[in-house]
Amino acid sequence: MKSKSSPTVNFSLRKEVFFVSIGSIIGAFTMHLPRIFLDFIGDSSYVVTLIVLAQTVDSADPLVGFLLHIFVATTIGIITGIFLYKLMKFNISNVIRGIIFGLIAGIVVFVVFAIPVSQLLLGPNTVEVLSEINPQMSLVDAIREVEQNFVFQMIHSLVMHLIWGVTLGLISSLFTRKMGANYLCRICNIEFSKIKTWEHHQEHVHDNPSKSTKKILIVGGGYAGVGVLNRIQKQFQDNVDVSISLVSESNFFLHTPMLPEMATGTIEPRHIATPIRKFCKRAQFYHAKVVSVDINSRKVVIQRQGDSKQTELSYDYLVLASGSKTNFFGNHNVEKNSLTIKSLDDAIKIRNHVISVLETADQESDETIRQKLVTFVVVGGGFSGVETVGELNEFVRESVEKYYRNISISSVKVFLVSSGKTILPEIGDLGQYAKDALEKAEVKIYTNTRLDDFADELVTLNNGEKISCSTMVWAGGNKVDDVITNLDTEHHKSGKLTVTHQLKLKNHPNVFALGDCAYVLDPRSQKPYPPTAQHAIRQAKTVAENLSNKVNGIGFQSDFVYDSKGSMAKIGKKDGVALLLGHELRGMLAWFVWKQYYLSTLPTTEKKIRVGLDWFIDLFFPRDITRLSNIFEEKPIVSSSN
Structure with a gap:
């Protein structure tokens, strides 16, 4: 009926x-x-x-x-x-x-x-x-x-x-x-561009369900997952015999390159976060955590974020784009006591914590305690660590000079710890320029140095040096989620999924993997592609094309081959470095290119306008030191001097 x-x-x-x-x-x-x-x-x-x-x-x-x-x-x-x-x-x-x-x-x-x-x-x-x-x-x-x-x-x-x-x-x-x-189906909450397609969907999905429906399930709401979603939706917009679903732990897509700026108040949090449902026109969205994936029985168990209820989803084609999480390399003290810069919550925590230590230091009369409060350490010499230390250094010094009259600007100490020979090794000689620019901005940089421990507000380095501080930001590495490492398939020693040149799992041709969770080799050099947003976006295009061909019964599958357009880093206000198509840019020009590129990659016009306005305001006014909320539990900043 x-x-x-x-x-x-x-x-x-x-x-x-x-x-x-x-x-x-x-x-x-x-x-x-x-x-x-x-x-x-x-x-x-x-x-x-x-x-x-x-x-x-x-x-x-x-x-x-x-x-x-x-x-x-x-x-x-x-x-x-x-x-x-x-x-x-x-x-x-x-x-x-x-x-x-x-x-x-x-x-x-x-x-x-x-x-x-x-x-x-x-x-x-x-x-x-x-x-x-x-x-x-x-x-x-x-x-x-x-x-x-x-x-x-x-x-x-x-x-x-x-x-x-x-x-x-x-x-x-x-x-x-x-x-x-x-035309929105009220039951499935998916859209169709034509009324006839909606009627076809109503007939074959709800009135007389078809057994031939092909189910595509995408795991992950980052650059890779959303990239595949956007392309695959267009391919099957008016094909009701294809069902598309996406599962993500967050209900928003995060523009991660701008997290350091968000952590210091240059950009408002919601301006770099776009609800995933805004992209899900033809797909169902599940705001849930993936508990397990059984690629042999083609089942995925998810747990709702709201009430922890678990549900089992079946699929015909699976896209794994679950990203990565922070790697503490087994150091439980660092995991427990440090701040991280991986998510929107992390950035908000950093902002709240830094403002709190500045407010406390401004009221503190004990010079030893005050020095500890205004000492900041960032660990990680890659893009995330370098951009975070640059933003943090500017924010703290500008705020102290503008608002905190009881803190001497000369007492502020900011450190960057890198285990590599230099910072930003991905951009060659420009790494030295970035190091010189940061040191000129009074950031002390340690290279060839590892952090051994962080406990009792004391950073211990492997060279024997100890730094007393209340703030340590860890940007030292990433690893794949446990759900990925537990999959019954071939893995690289890093835990990432080993994939073919077509970005499919070996022995599982209906399962695709891309982004941070996949170990993707360049077929020409046999070296792995770096896990960057740039590569994830391009991998999404290849996966969407290959997936579309498989669903449509077309045998052709293309290899993922991509030449990086370059790398960029913002290292200060009106200062940056960029390696674009083999050309080196530095200083204000690189900073401007960085701004324009990442502005262009924002997913909606609304977000581009909002971020553009944030940047324009930042050119003329100091950053706001309003503490956003108290929703995150924080360890006590300091209790007594050592």
Whole structure:
């Protein structure tokens, strides 16, 4: 038995504006035809009205007046549509609703535009134009004719605008139904671009379920997972025989390269986080933790984040893009006592903690304790560690100078500890420039040095040196999640999944792996690709193409081959380093390129605008030291001097 459910129609403002514009232009020709026809048979003087309108832009061409009328009417129509949608959630996908919208728009244009223009502009100017067109007509006769025809002209104008509105509403509604609206299945919470596809889905999924449905399951909501999702959704937008699902521990996609800036208040937290549901047009989203994956029985057990309830999901094709987590290399003291820079929560914790130690230091009279409070250590000489120490150093020194009068700027100490011979080894000689720039900014850098321990607010280095501090940020390494290491398949010694050049698991051709959890070899050099966002995005394209081919029964599978476009790091305010296509950039130019590149990679226009505004404000004002919240438990900052 068929259900009587109907779809929820989602509104797309950008498309609606375009459709309303098309409808308005067609409506404008429709509304003007009767008046132009009356002009030809001698019963109207509408051409005079058009000439008067054209004069407002210093023209005497009736065509200019015609185009101006269309432009103004279209603009008012669009504004009316947006107002109706925002106020009443009024959409025009239904033809009747479209006509109602058109009638309302026509009346609004008539009241807001036609009447005031007739009273303030057309009346006086029409007299002048009539006198010019017909020299035999006296000024008094012209005024009399305008006054006698006023009511007639208003009725004609109202009818014209109603014709325009009905045409506008009908055309834009038809466009919306065919190409504009998204049709949401209320049961599955997925969208379709065509009403016929929604009906097909209703029939074959809910009314008479098909056993041939192919299930695609994506694990991970980072660059790799969301990248595959966005591409695969487009491939199967109107194929109801394919089911797509995505599981992620976080309900948002995080733009991780900007975490250090978020941790110091340059960028607001929500500006670099986009809800994953915003991407899931054709897919179901599960905000859950993956408990286990059985690739032999094709089952994935997930645990809901809200109430810890577990659910089993089956799949035909699996995409593993679960990313990585912080690696403490078995040092439990470091794991327990350090701050990390891996997630949005981590960045918020760093911000709250740093502001807390500055507030405490400003009130502390014991010089030993105060020195401990204003000493900061960052461990890790890669991109994350270097960018974090640069941001932290700037934030602390700027805040001390601006707000904390009881703290001497000379007492602030910031350290960077790197186990490598230099920092940023990925960018060659530019690493030395970055080191010099940071040291010039008063960051003390240790290279060829490892952190042995961090306990009782004391950093111990393997060279025997000890640093008393209340803040240590660990950016020293990553490892794959336990769910990945427990998979019954071949692994690299790092725990990552060994994949073929087509990014599939060996002996499991329906399971793809990419991003941080996969060990991907360059087929040319036989060296592993670095686990960067740049490579994850490109891997997502290859996986989506290969997955689409497999689902569609196409045998071709392409290898992942990619040449890195370069690497960049922001090391200070208006300072950075970049290696792009073999060319070295440094200083302000590299900083600007870094900004522009990462701004362009933000997933939505809204986020680009918000981050751009944050950066613009940061150029002129000091960073805000408002402590965001107390939602994270923190260890006591300090209790007594040693």
